[in-house]
Amino acid sequence: MYCPFCSYADTRVLESRLTENSLRRRRECPECSNRFTTYETAVFHLTVTKKDGREEDFDIQKIYHSIAKACSKTDPATLMQLTKKIEQKILNKKNHPVKTTDIGRIVLSELKKHDKMAYLRYASVYKSIEDPLLLKKELKAIALG
Numbered sequence: 001m002y003c004p005f006c007s008y009a010d011t012r013v014l015e016s017r018l019t020e021n022s023l024r025r026r027r028e029c030p031e032c033s034n035r036f037t038t039y040e041t042a043v044f045h046l047t048v049t050k051k052d053g054r055e056e057d058f059d060i061q062k063i064y065h066s067i068a069k070a071c072s073k074t075d076p077a078t079l080m081q082l083t084k085k086i087e088q089k090i091l092n093k094k095n096h097p098v099k100t101t102d103i104g105r106i107v108l109s110e111l112k113k114h115d116k117m118a119y120l121r122y123a124s125v126y127k128s129i130e131d132p133l134l135l136k137k138e139l140k141a142i143a144l145g
């Protein structure tokens, strides 16, 4: 890491701290003594295949917003946790690119564990349950449970 102040080729790490999404490092330049902070995050590129066959970059924000819409009563921290869990499942899928229908299925299975109503809302908004009979069955199961 080059010093942003003087371009010196080495910096000293004063402190490392693990945050939720990154590794935060407080650094000092041995040459000019200026201090600055760096954040280390994992970068990965994941492509998803849509129903019509087109490909697009995987965007975790989309997942977050779609589940936020379905889980109206859930606080942002819990939503973030849920999103991370879903993201991990998607990243760990063996076959890439991942199909959006597979992503929908992963989101549904996590929502089902989290909140039955949110699960149904998601399923109806995103038409993730394509079979109307299956949706009916799910609704009935929730009504009974």
Ligand SMILES: [Zn+2]
Pocket (backbone or CB within 6 Å): 003, 004, 005, 006, 007, 008, 029, 030, 031, 032, 033, 034
């Ligand atoms: Zn420097």
